[in-house]
Each structure stands twice: as structure tokens, then as C-alpha cells.
Amino acid sequence: MAKRIEAVDLDAYYGGFRAIEGVTLTIEPKSITALIGPSGCGKSTFLRTINRMHEVLPGARVTGQLLLDDEDVYGPGVDPVGVRRAIGMVFQRPNPFPTMSIYDNVVAGLRLNGVKKKGDLDDAAEQSLRSANLWNEVKDRLGKPGAGLSGGQQQRLCIARAVAVEPQVLLMDEPCSALDPISTLAIEDLMTELKDRYTIIIVTHNMQQAARVSDRTGFFTIDGPGTPGRLVEIDETPKIFSNPSEKRTEDYITGRFG
Amino acid sequence: MPDLTAPRADAAAGADTASAAYGGGGAPLLPGSSAGDLPRTASASGQRRGDRVFRSLSLGAGLLLLGVIVAIGVFLVYRALPALRDNTGSFLTDVGWDPNATPPAFGIVALAFGTVLSSVLALAMAFPVAMGVALFISHYAPRRFAGPLGYVVDLLAAVPSVVYGLWGIFFLNDRIKGLSAFLHDHLGFVPLFRADGIYGRSILLASVVLAIMILPIIASLSREVFLQVPAANQEAALALGATRWEMIRMAVLPFGKPGVIGATMLGLGRALGETIAVALVLSPAFLVSFHVLEPGKGNTIAANIALQFGEATATGRGALIASGLVLFAITLVVNVIARAVIYRRRDFAGGSA
Structure with missing residues (x-):
């Protein structure tokens, strides 16, 4: 089930450095939200706070609230492992497990959840690979190493791996930045299809991509080096790209800054 | 042009x-x-x-x-x-070792058996501990401790084997007697632990000394391998909702496997060839026996060469060299098997093979 995400006055730190400050936003279920902004503006950091991957780095911490359908992800006693099982993530560089076959990669998350029956795993593997538009390309070589696929195929394999556990939210951190235009198009089409079932948040440096795929777009920026990133505004994508409320957004969109 | x-x-x-x-x-x-x-x-x-x-x-x-x-x-x-x-005996099938007698009669069976048995026991004891130490340093210890701890492990790998031998005979032997009695009294039904009341200077003592010697080698090299696992793979596992241990099983151990096998083979090679530590602690005998708790129940090729070389006749020296050839062959076979294991899974090695 797709869920709603709400951040309330969220700060994220790397040790003593405050990377993002005061992020407050709401993301509706079954929509695609793009986060754009210059390098170092904290959009990826914000993305990683949603599934508590931020705190994997030593010294990293988060203050404020992050609600997943009104339940605080950072509430007392909440297990980050459980949060990550509910919120899938696709990374910038395709990162299939190099020691696993294509099949084992797709069902890795299911096996973590204790699914053991071969029939269930087979069904889920096929379904996930079909949703990732990869099934026809790999169905005859499921036992081959996942690392042997092309970059675009590997990224779709990672998407299949992420959706196999039926997450409530799908986070994508610049998923196409290492891919060629054809693979990028394939993944963008895929995102539009997946939108019916998941809440998708994508971080991208590619503004055309944000304009093409997203329903809403959020713009992050920093005032200067060493200052925390802030969310400048978030709105319907057509409005952000045609008539943003903030001057800084307009400067960035039109290429006068960043 | x-x-x-x-x-x-x-x-x-x-x-x-x-x-x-x-x-x-x-x-x-x-x-x-x-x-x-x-x-x-x-x-x-x-x-x-x-x-x-x-x-x-x-x-x-x-x-x-x-x-x-x-x-x-x-x-x-x-x-x-x-x-x-x-040789009037059969080198490959005889158990006895009398190369200095006239006529000389000697076989490699007891020595080869003792060599393999002590090394396998040492590996069985050292490997799990070494994995624990390596994973602790690479993935569990706070960074403040990980550095010094890794340094201490490296230092242990550099201690000369004669020191381990002396420590084994003067310190560990008395303690191993108590352990041996305990194993015999409570687990005497296991063939390995049969004994008739005399303990110490046994294959078990030699194996424990060997285990302590090879542990830092295996731990040190494995730690290096575990540190090489790409962060992207570890993050992938964590993002799927793996606990730290599940992440290690999913991403770290499979990726490190070829390196760990290599590290283990180096350790096993050192155990198979270890000379002076075994010569110091073991009460030797030319027998094929699984009675690892008792003295005088076995010997190893390398220790036997060290102990007998000085007093050997010309034929005796030739026999010792022949036993060295067998040790060479055993080491070779072990390494070939290890390479074969790694080679069979090369497509899935993730670039670390």
C-alpha cells in the first residue's frame, strides 16, 4: 500500500555539520515527486532520511519528525530495519549483489523477510522483473550473475529487487545519472507505471527528467558553502517549471544559477 | 602515411x-x-x-x-x-619409520597422517575465531578500537613460531591436561577423546599451538578482504531492510569468500609446514591414531625432520628429504583444491577472485 510522507521541521547532521535544515513538506501517495537543486543542497541527504539510511554513516543523525501515514519514522522504539523494509531504495549507481544470480538478487529482500517457498519466490521474481520491464530480457538466464547485465539492465534489476518486497514508498537517488538516454527512457516509463502502486520520490539533476516524470517538484538549495540545505519550495511540477513562486527557483530553472 | x-x-x-x-x-x-x-x-x-x-x-x-x-x-x-x-619397507603404505636401521625400513603414513590431522584440527579451531575477529574489526568495533586491535592482530602474526612453541610447552601444556581430562570424562564416547589417563604433549596441544599461530594470519588477511567490500553493496543490503548480521551474510561474506579461502590456505600451509613449535610440544611416535589427548600418539613431517636430521645416517637423511617431498605434495594438492573452489564460482566473485 502506498503511503503518505510528511516531514516536519526536519534537520539532518553529519557529525557537527548541519546538512539540511527545517525541511517541511507533504508527499501524497501514488504520486511521483522530484527533488531538484544544485550539488550539495541536501536533496540526497533528505531522501536518505526518509528510510533512515542517513544514520548508517558514523556520526550522522536527524532531528524533527518524519511521518509515514502519521507514524513517526524516528519515533521512540522504531526499528530502522523495519522502516527500510517498508521503504525501498534505488541508488545512483546500479548495485546488484555481484555474488548473486539475477534471480537471487530479485528475491534477496523476500528471503530477508523469511519467504522460503520456491513457488512464492518464483512468482515474485517473475512479477517484479515484469514490473521492471526486464523479464523478457533475462527470463532465460535467471541463474547468471546480475553483474553481467548492462548498466541499464542492472538498474532495472535493482528496481525489481526494490519492488519485490512490495514497499509502501520507493526512493530513487539519481537513478539514471549513470545510464544512457535509452535506458533512462525505459526507467522513466517504468516509474510512470509504478506510480499506480507506490509513492515515488526521485532525486535528479536532470530538470527535463523532473519535468517529464513528476507530479510535484521540490527545489532545494544552499546559501553558500558550509551552510545547510533548505527546501525553497515544492509545488505542482508545471507550476515550478513555468511560474515558480520563488525568485531563486526561477533563477535555477532558467539556468541563471547553480 | x-x-x-x-x-x-x-x-x-x-x-x-x-x-x-x-x-x-x-x-x-x-x-x-x-x-x-x-x-x-x-x-x-x-x-x-x-x-x-x-x-x-x-x-x-x-x-x-x-x-x-x-x-x-x-x-x-x-x-x-x-x-x-x-628402503626395504614400502614408503607409501608403511606406518613405521626406521630409516637409520640396517636394513632401513620406513613409510610416510604415520607422519603424513599426523601432519594432516594436527593441521585440520588447528584449522577447525582457528577458522571460526579468526572470522569473528576479522568481522569484529571490520564491521562491529567502534573505529577507536578497530585500528589498535587490527595492529595487535598483525603483531601476533609476526611472533616467531619458536616463541609459540616455548609458550606451548611451558605454559599451555599444564593447562591442556585439565582440558583433556574434562574432554575425556564428558565426551569420552567421541573416538577423538579416548585416553587411558595420561594427558599432555599431545596432538591436541600441538593443534592448539598451531591454531593460535595461524589465527592472526587468517584474521588479518580476512579483515583486509572484508574492508574491500564495496559500500554500495552493503548499502543495498541495508536498504532492503537487512540487519547488520544479515548484511554481512548477504554482501560481505560472499564477496570476501575467495579472499577468505586464500587466507585460510595460507594459514593451513603454515600449520602443515610448522616445524619447531610442533617439535617442542609434541611427544612423537610413529602411529596412526586418533587419540589426540594422549602423548606419544603421533608426529608430523616437519617436526620429525627437525628432530631427526642431526642424528640421521645418509639413508636417514634421504628418507627425511623424501618425507619433505610428501609435505610439498600435500601443500600443493591443498592449494590446487582451493584454487579450484574459487575458480568454479569466478563469475559470481564480484571481481575479488
Whole structure:
């Protein structure tokens, strides 16, 4: 089930450095939200706070609230492992497990959840690979190493791996930045299809991509080096790209800054 | 104008094709012939002198190593043959070892058995602990501790084996007697733990000393391998909702497997060949026995060579060299098996094989 995400006055730190400050936003279920902004503006950091991957780095911490359908992800006693099982993530560089076959990669998350029956795993593997538009390309070589696929195929394999556990939210951190235009198009089409079932948040440096795929777009920026990133505004994508409320957004969109 | 890119690409493969291509237009294009503006190397092959020197040096080093290995094999066979001819027993199937008697009669069975048994026991004890130590340093210990701890483990690997031997005989022996009695009293039904009341200076003691010796080697190398696991793979596992242990099982251990096998083989090689530590702690006997708690129930090839070499006759020395040849062969077989295991899974090695 797709869920709603709400951040309330969220700060994220790397040790003593405050990377993002005061992020407050709401993301509706079954929509695609793009986060754009210059390098170092904290959009990826914000993305990683949603599934508590931020705190994997030593010294990293988060203050404020992050609600997943009104339940605080950072509430007392909440297990980050459980949060990550509910919120899938696709990374910038395709990162299939190099020691696993294509099949084992797709069902890795299911096996973590204790699914053991071969029939269930087979069904889920096929379904996930079909949703990732990869099934026809790999169905005859499921036992081959996942690392042997092309970059675009590997990224779709990672998407299949992420959706196999039926997450409530799908986070994508610049998923196409290492891919060629054809693979990028394939993944963008895929995102539009997946939108019916998941809440998708994508971080991208590619503004055309944000304009093409997203329903809403959020713009992050920093005032200067060493200052925390802030969310400048978030709105319907057509409005952000045609008539943003903030001057800084307009400067960035039109290429006068960043 | 000949194609300038092709010979450059070929240069590494073979100088012959390269110079042929350069000579294709008639007279070879020598430096200073001002045929083009591209910089020329001194040799027609297009390789710079530094590359050629380094290539010869590294090739020479490789060939030298091969030569040394072959020379060792030839030496062992050559020196062992006379003793093997005079042997009135059967070298490969006899248990007894009397090469200094007239007539000499000796077989390798007891020594080879003791060597393999003590090393396998040592590995069985050391491997799980070494994995724990390596994973603790690479993935569990706070960074403040991980550094010094890794340093201490490296230091342990550098302690000379004679020190372990002395420690084994003067300190550990008394303690191992108590452990042996306990194992016999409570687990006496296991064939390994049968005994008739005398403990110490046993295969068990030798194995424990060997285990302590090889533990830091396996732990140190495995830790290095575990630290090489790409962060992207570990994050992938965590993002799927893996706990730290699940992440290690999913991403770290499979990726590190070839390296861990290599580390284990190095440790096993050291255990198989360990001489002085075993010679110091073991009360030797030429028997095939699983009674690892008792003294005088076994011996190893390397320790036997050290103990007997000084008093051996010419035939006795030949016999010891023959036993050395067997040790060489055992080590070789173990390594080939390990390589085969790694090779079989090379497509899934993630670039670490």
C-alpha cells in the first residue's frame, strides 16, 4: 500500500555539520515527486532520511519528525530495519549483489523477510522483473550473475529487487545519472507505471527528467558553502517549471544559477 | 602515411607485428625521419624504454620463481631417490619409520597422517575465531578500537613460531591436561577423546599451538578482504531492510569468500609446514591414531625432520628429504583444491577472485 510522507521541521547532521535544515513538506501517495537543486543542497541527504539510511554513516543523525501515514519514522522504539523494509531504495549507481544470480538478487529482500517457498519466490521474481520491464530480457538466464547485465539492465534489476518486497514508498537517488538516454527512457516509463502502486520520490539533476516524470517538484538549495540545505519550495511540477513562486527557483530553472 | 594507431595498440602484444606495420611503407620510420609530427619512441616497436625494462624485470622475476620451484622439486627427488631405493619397507603404505636401521625400513603414513590431522584440527579451531575477529574489526568495533586491535592482530602474526612453541610447552601444556581430562570424562564416547589417563604433549596441544599461530594470519588477511567490500553493496543490503548480521551474510561474506579461502590456505600451509613449535610440544611416535589427548600418539613431517636430521645416517637423511617431498605434495594438492573452489564460482566473485 502506498503511503503518505510528511516531514516536519526536519534537520539532518553529519557529525557537527548541519546538512539540511527545517525541511517541511507533504508527499501524497501514488504520486511521483522530484527533488531538484544544485550539488550539495541536501536533496540526497533528505531522501536518505526518509528510510533512515542517513544514520548508517558514523556520526550522522536527524532531528524533527518524519511521518509515514502519521507514524513517526524516528519515533521512540522504531526499528530502522523495519522502516527500510517498508521503504525501498534505488541508488545512483546500479548495485546488484555481484555474488548473486539475477534471480537471487530479485528475491534477496523476500528471503530477508523469511519467504522460503520456491513457488512464492518464483512468482515474485517473475512479477517484479515484469514490473521492471526486464523479464523478457533475462527470463532465460535467471541463474547468471546480475553483474553481467548492462548498466541499464542492472538498474532495472535493482528496481525489481526494490519492488519485490512490495514497499509502501520507493526512493530513487539519481537513478539514471549513470545510464544512457535509452535506458533512462525505459526507467522513466517504468516509474510512470509504478506510480499506480507506490509513492515515488526521485532525486535528479536532470530538470527535463523532473519535468517529464513528476507530479510535484521540490527545489532545494544552499546559501553558500558550509551552510545547510533548505527546501525553497515544492509545488505542482508545471507550476515550478513555468511560474515558480520563488525568485531563486526561477533563477535555477532558467539556468541563471547553480 | 601508415596507420599510426594500430601498431601502438599492438605494441604490448608483440613487437614483431608492430615493426612489421611500421615497415609496411618500405623504409622503417625511424626517429628524426620527420615523417610526421607525432612524437616517436627510440625503438621501432613503439614501446618506451621504461616499459621494456619493467617488462623484462617482471618477466624475469616470474621465471625465476618458477625456476626455484622446479629446482626445489628436482633437488628433493634427486636426494630422496637413493634412500627410497634402499628402503626395504614400502614408503607409501608403511606406518613405521626406521630409516637409520640396517636394513632401513620406513613409510610416510604415520607422519603424513599426523601432519594432516594436527593441521585440520588447528584449522577447525582457528577458522571460526579468526572470522569473528576479522568481522569484529571490520564491521562491529567502534573505529577507536578497530585500528589498535587490527595492529595487535598483525603483531601476533609476526611472533616467531619458536616463541609459540616455548609458550606451548611451558605454559599451555599444564593447562591442556585439565582440558583433556574434562574432554575425556564428558565426551569420552567421541573416538577423538579416548585416553587411558595420561594427558599432555599431545596432538591436541600441538593443534592448539598451531591454531593460535595461524589465527592472526587468517584474521588479518580476512579483515583486509572484508574492508574491500564495496559500500554500495552493503548499502543495498541495508536498504532492503537487512540487519547488520544479515548484511554481512548477504554482501560481505560472499564477496570476501575467495579472499577468505586464500587466507585460510595460507594459514593451513603454515600449520602443515610448522616445524619447531610442533617439535617442542609434541611427544612423537610413529602411529596412526586418533587419540589426540594422549602423548606419544603421533608426529608430523616437519617436526620429525627437525628432530631427526642431526642424528640421521645418509639413508636417514634421504628418507627425511623424501618425507619433505610428501609435505610439498600435500601443500600443493591443498592449494590446487582451493584454487579450484574459487575458480568454479569466478563469475559470481564480484571481481575479488
